[in-house]
Amino acid sequence: MHTDLVAALDIGGTKIAGALVDGRGRILVRAQRPTPAREDGETVMRAVAAVLGELTASPLWEGVSAVGIGSAGPVDASAGTVSPVNVPGWRDYPLVARVREAAGGLPVELIGDGVAITAAEHWQGAARGHDNALCMVVSTGVGGGLVLDGTLHAGPTGNAGHIGHISVDLDGDPCPCGSRGCVERIASGPNIARRALEDGWRPGPDGDTSAVAVAAAARAGDPVAVASFERAARALAAGIAATATLVEIDIAVIGGGVGKAGEILLAPLRKALTDYATLSFVRRLAVAPAQMGTDAGLVGAAAAVLARRPDAAAAGV
Amino acid sequence: MHTDLVAALDIGGTKIAGALVDGRGRILVRAQRPTPAREDGETVMRAVAAVLGELTASPLWEGVSAVGIGSAGPVDASAGTVSPVNVPGWRDYPLVARVREAAGGLPVELIGDGVAITAAEHWQGAARGHDNALCMVVSTGVGGGLVLDGTLHAGPTGNAGHIGHISVDLDGDPCPCGSRGCVERIASGPNIARRALEDGWRPGPDGDTSAVAVAAAARAGDPVAVASFERAARALAAGIAATATLVEIDIAVIGGGVGKAGEILLAPLRKALTDYATLSFVRRLAVAPAQMGTDAGLVGAAAAVLARRPDAAAAGV
Numbered sequence: 297m298h299t300d301l302v303a304a305l306d307i308g309g310t311k312i313a314g315a316l317v318d319g320r321g322r323i324l325v326r327a328q329r330p331t332p333a334r335e336d337g338e339t340v341m342r343a344v345a346a347v348l349g350e351l352t353a354s355p356l357w358e359g360v361s362a363v364g365i366g367s368a369g370p371v372d373a374s375a376g377t378v379s380p381v382n383v384p385g386w387r388d389y390p391l392v393a394r395v396r397e398a399a400g401g402l403p404v405e406l407i408g409d410g411v412a413i414t415a416a417e418h419w420q421g422a423a424r425g426h427d428n429a430l431c432m433v434v435s436t437g438v439g440g441g442l443v444l445d446g447t448l449h450a451g452p453t454g455n456a457g458h459i460g461h462i463s464v465d466l467d468g469d470p471c472p473c474g475s476r477g478c479v480e481r482i483a484s485g486p487n488i489a490r491r492a493l494e495d496g497w498r499p500g501p502d503g504d505t506s507a508v509a510v511a512a513a514a515r516a517g518d519p520v521a522v523a524s525f526e527r528a529a530r531a532l533a534a535g536i537a538a539t540a541t542l543v544e545i546d547i548a549v550i551g552g553g554v555g556k557a558g559e560i561l562l563a564p565l566r567k568a569l570t571d572y573a574t575l576s577f578v579r580r581l582a583v584a585p586a587q588m589g590t591d592a593g594l595v596g597a598a599a600a601v602l603a604r605r606p607d608a609a610a611a612g613v
Numbered sequence: 614m615h616t617d618l619v620a621a622l623d624i625g626g627t628k629i630a631g632a633l634v635d636g637r638g639r640i641l642v643r644a645q646r647p648t649p650a651r652e653d654g655e656t657v658m659r660a661v662a663a664v665l666g667e668l669t670a671s672p673l674w675e676g677v678s679a680v681g682i683g684s685a686g687p688v689d690a691s692a693g694t695v696s697p698v699n700v701p702g703w704r705d706y707p708l709v710a711r712v713r714e715a716a717g718g719l720p721v722e723l724i725g726d727g728v729a730i731t732a733a734e735h736w737q738g739a740a741r742g743h744d745n746a747l748c749m750v751v752s753t754g755v756g757g758g759l760v761l762d763g764t765l766h767a768g769p770t771g772n773a774g775h776i777g778h779i780s781v782d783l784d785g786d787p788c789p790c791g792s793r794g795c796v797e798r799i800a801s802g803p804n805i806a807r808r809a810l811e812d813g814w815r816p817g818p819d820g821d822t823s824a825v826a827v828a829a830a831a832r833a834g835d836p837v838a839v840a841s842f843e844r845a846a847r848a849l850a851a852g853i854a855a856t857a858t859l860v861e862i863d864i865a866v867i868g869g870g871v872g873k874a875g876e877i878l879l880a881p882l883r884k885a886l887t888d889y890a891t892l893s894f895v896r897r898l899a900v901a902p903a904q905m906g907t908d909a910g911l912v913g914a915a916a917a918v919l920a921r922r923p924d925a926a927a928a929g930v
Contacts, residue, residue, distance in 0.1 A: 302921035343791045370893045379893065428769065442860070445765065451861030452745065462855035463889055466794075466847055475854070487851070497721040530783055537792070538779035539859055544768030572780055574791035576687045576696065578772040 301359040301603050303351050303399065305344065306593030307367040307391075308409065309382030310335050314347035315591075316356050321420050323591060326352045337385035344362035348398045362403040363395055364594045366412025369439075373406045373454030405601040407454040409433075409505035411595030413551065413588070414441025414457060415448050419599045422549040428574055430545045431586070432459060432534060434561075435552035438480040444543055448600060460484070461582030464534035482531035485554045492524040504579025512556040525557065526564045533560075533568030540578040558585070618676040619918050620668050620716065622661065623910030624684040624708075625726065626650050626699030631907075633673050634915035638737050640908060642671045654702035658711055665715045679720040680712055681918030683729025683910045686756075690723045690771030722918040724771040726750075729913030730868065730905070731758025731774060732765050736916045737865040738904035744848070747853060747862045748843035749776060751878075755797040755849075759832070761860055765917060777801070781851035799848035802871045809841040809893035828874040842874065843881045850885030857895040868903025 300319025305312065309331055311518025316325040327350035329343040344438060357488045368380035376392030407415070414431035423429035423443060432440040438460030438504050442449040449456050460480035461473050481487060486506035492510045497520040497568070499505045500513075513521035536548045554561060566583055587597060617636025622629065626648055633642040644667035646660040668674060685697035693709030713721045724732070731740070731748035740746035744763040750756045755777030759766040765774050777797035778790050785794025802824035805838060809827045814837040816822045817830075830838035853865045871878060883900055888897050904910060 369710070370895070373790065437680065438885065444761065451894070452863075453861060455860065455894045456861045457856045458892065461892055462858050463851045464780060466781045466851040466889070475889050505659065534780045534783040538855055541775045541779050542856055542859060544770060544773045546769075572783070572792050575772070575778055577689070577768070577772045577775075585743065 297470070300602060301361065301531060302598050303348070303360050303363045304597040305347065305363065305365045305395070305399065306332070306409070306412065306597060306602075307344065307365065307378075307380070308593070309380065312343050312347050313594055314351050314375065315594045315598070316351055316354060316360060317595060318327060319602060321468075321595050321598065323594065324356060324483055325351060325504045331371055335384050335385055337430045340383055345357070345398050348395065352399070359403065362405065362601045362604070363399050364525065364597035364599075365391065365395060365404065365479050366597035366600070367391065367406065369408040369410070369455055369458075370556065371406055371408045371454045373497070374452050374602060377405060378406070386598060395563070395565065397560060405604055407424070407597065408441070408449050408458075409593055410439030410457055411450045411454060412600065413439075413592045414443060414596065415599040415603070416588045416596035417549050417551070417593040418443045418448065420595065422584045423425065423547055426547045428545045429547045429549065429562045430457065430459065430539050431530075431549040432555070433552035434485070434532065434554040436485055438484050442539075442545070444542065448603060449598070458533045459539060462535055463490070464531050464538070468489050479535040479611035483528035488524050488528050489552065489587045491527060492521050494518045495523065497521050497524070507554055509561050522560075525560050529561055530563035530568045533565055534572045536581070536583075537569060537572035537578060540573055540581050541575060544577060546585060547556050547582045549584050549586050551588070553593070555586060573577050616928035617919060618673060618678065618917050619667070620677050620680045621911045622659065622664065622682045622685060622712065622912040623726070623729065623914060623920075624648070624682065624695075625699070625910070626685055626697065626739035629660050629664050630911055631668050631681055632911045632915070633668055633671060633677060634912060636919060637917065638912050640911060641673060642668060644668055648700065650700050652702055654706050657702050659701055659713065661673055662715050665712065669716070677719065679722065679918045679921070680716050681914035681916075682712060682723045683706065683720065683726045683914035683917070684708065684723065685691065686722055686725040686775070687727045688770055688771045690767065691769050692749060693723060693724070713780075720918075722921055724767050724914065724917050725756070725758070725775075727756030728758035728765065728767045728771060729917060731760060731911045731913065732869070732920070733799065733905045733909040733913035734866050735760045735765065736901060737912065738866055738909070739901045743864045745860065745862045746864045746866060747774065747856050748866040748868070749849075749872070750869035751800060751802070751849065751867060751871040752886040753802055755801050759856075759860065760861070765920060767917070771824065776852045776856060779852055779855060781848050781855070796848050796852040797906070800871070805841050805845050805871065808844060809838050812837045812840065814838050814841070823872055824874070828877050831877045839877075842877050844890060845871070846878055847885045848880035850882055851889045853898070853900075854886060857890055857898050858892060864899045864901060866903050867902050868909070902910070
């Protein structure tokens with residue numbers, strides 16, 4: 297008997313994952329569909345409903361008390377809507393109402409995907425035991441979330457911690473978001489690769505021009521590849537230092553595909569932090585790699601909804 | 614009979630102000646001494662004790678339940694110590710213990726001065742009724758504080774909201790704090806004046822080269838003076854947008870001497886915000902001038918300590 301059983305949905309531009317998750321963060325049932333991201337909104341919703349349908353068909357479903365959703369953003373938790381950049385068929389789409397309906401009227405909690413991953417790292421990963429933390433995903437984009445005073449800080453609309461779109465270079469290159477010099481515009485995987493190519497790096501015989509290939513070149517000592525990661529590290533450090541200076545975090549957890557580059561990114565990042573995190577109360581800031589794997593979004597969506605229940609302490613979120 | 618009476622101290626590099634403040638934010642008794650900022654730490658403490666002595670001599674003192682301190686930073690609320698940049702005799706100075714002793718053992722609450730001003734604006738000023746706010750002081754330095762989820766967010770050490778020292782120009786000019794391109798390095802009064810002079814602005818017959826004089830020149834149409842305020846406005850906008858993107862504030866309140874420049878600063882600031890605050894959940898961000906006067910530090914220190922008491926709702930902090 298699982299007394300704290302919840303359903304979780306992790307909705308991204310590539311796949312829609314679902315699970316039943318117990319109060320200890322264990323995934324008991326899974327379902328998944330590709331996201332028909334280029335289709336109309338109702339077609340995308342049918343894929344969500346199919347995932348939910350597999351979950352509701354489980355004999356465990358009768359023990360489920362709520363549904364947590366972590367979605368690609370922007371989301372609007374106060375309105376219950378989502379407008380994921382990579383799913384154009386959903387603009388102010390009433391996802392919470394539609395999921396509630398498909399889940400037999402259960403309570404539904406919506407947060408952004410960066411916030412969900414943060415909930416997972418705080419519950420069971422690298423931010424465990426930290427009352428004030430920034431967790432980041434450095435990948436095709438740069439996302440994040442915050443734990444403040446021991447609690448997930450989702451913000452009124454569920455988007456807080458959006459570190460990829462703070463400007464650390466106010467005169468810098470235009471960002472697709474409309475601003476300039478955003479952390480993501482400098483530190484995301486595609487931008488690391490673009491900068492390396494612009495500065496003369498050339499891929500190997502396999503033609504791979506991704507940030508993974510740039511990271512391999514950097515490990516082999518290619519100075520242009522090293523410099524591109526160092527530049528990304530400086531932007532991340534400025535953003536992390538800004539966050540610590542504003543809200544007093546004591547750890548920054550770095551995950552995502554670019555985060556997996558390891559010390560090629562983390563060593564210059566720690567060094568750059570000494571340049572930007574200078575005030576007494578931010579100097580002890582730690583940087584750690586993420587510990588949660590590909591289930592972070594599901595576990596985090598479950599954590600967020602468990603935290604809203606009377607037995608919230610169990611989730612430690 | 615004042616049931617919610619507290620004592621408040623506002624400790625800066627120029628003066629040490631004290632007051633007895635009631636649960637409605639009214640100042641009933643005042644005391645003040647110049648800060649002997651260049652003297653040794655015990656001499657500075659004697660000035661604090663003299664202010665407290667005047668307060669404890671009041672017949673109202675017997676109703677006082679706690680002491681709130683807003684101090685120039687950095688402070689360390691967790692250790693109970695202060696290290697104000699402008700008071701070199703105090704480094705990790707145990708101010709909380711010393712004030713508790715001088716106040717007959719009453720509970721003492723320490724916060725940074727930017728946090729104190731934020732508490733005041735949230736209680737009775739421009740941020741009243743806003744659950745998520747950034748309040749700033751733009752003056753010789755740039756400071757600030759945050760209200761999140763309806764509550765003052767001081768951070769574990771009492772320094773949160775330190776927007777003056779987030780970098781918005783990662784390759785920018787070195788800042789005395791050790792970082793580069795900080796908001797304060799671009800937007801403080803002395804930096805507005807310095808930039809105007811470097812770019813060819815010249816003072817009038819009175820020789821006044823302060824930011825107040827630059828503001829007057831800007832109002833008279835001097836293009837170099839206008840440009841210096843516009844540059845400050847861009848840095849403030851990038852910092853405010855970063856804060857909104859990280860923690861979802863819905864209002865930024867601007868006070869301090871430079872803030873008093875009015876539309877010369879606020880008009881380009883609102884315009885620049887449309888450039889940097891681009892994501893859906895930060896686009897509705899309002900900018901408003903501060904409403905609290907020179908008593909903001911005292912009222913805010915009182916608010917912070919009132920908020921820790923069982924009747925916290927009364928202070929609305």
